[in-house]
Amino acid sequence: MNIVEQEDWAYTLFHDGLEGGYFLETVCGTIGVYCLTIRLSAEEVEAMKADPSFIKDLARKITYSPTKYMSRRVPDFEPEPHDHEL
Numbered sequence: 001m002n003i004v005e006q007e008d009w010a011y012t013l014f015h016d017g018l019e020g021g022y023f024l025e026t027v028c029g030t031i032g033v034y035c036l037t038i039r040l041s042a043e044e045v046e047a048m049k050a051d052p053s054f055i056k057d058l059a060r061k062i063t064y065s066p067t068k069y070m071s072r073r074v075p076d077f078e079p080e081p082h083d084h085e086l
Contacts, residue, residue: 005055007059010026010059011024012024022039022045023074025037026066038069
């Protein structure tokens with residue numbers, strides 16, 4: 001897994017070079033802080049490529065409404081040691 005984009009205490013966008021998928025890990029919660037990771041859909045990947053601000057906006061939506069994205073949660077997401085692309 002490579003880190004493609006990151007904003008501390010907000011989100012990290014990973015790219016799996018083996019499978020080609022993108023994963024967005026967001027920081028959620030107010031009193032109890034936790035991470036919620038989703039795999040981006042093909043439509044979201046296209047939107048990300050067309051608009052550089054798409055990921056930041058999507059991460060913000062997930063942070064403020066995590067229950068809307070809980071069905072897409074990648075359980076036990078543990079990115080392998082990675083090379084940074086930042």
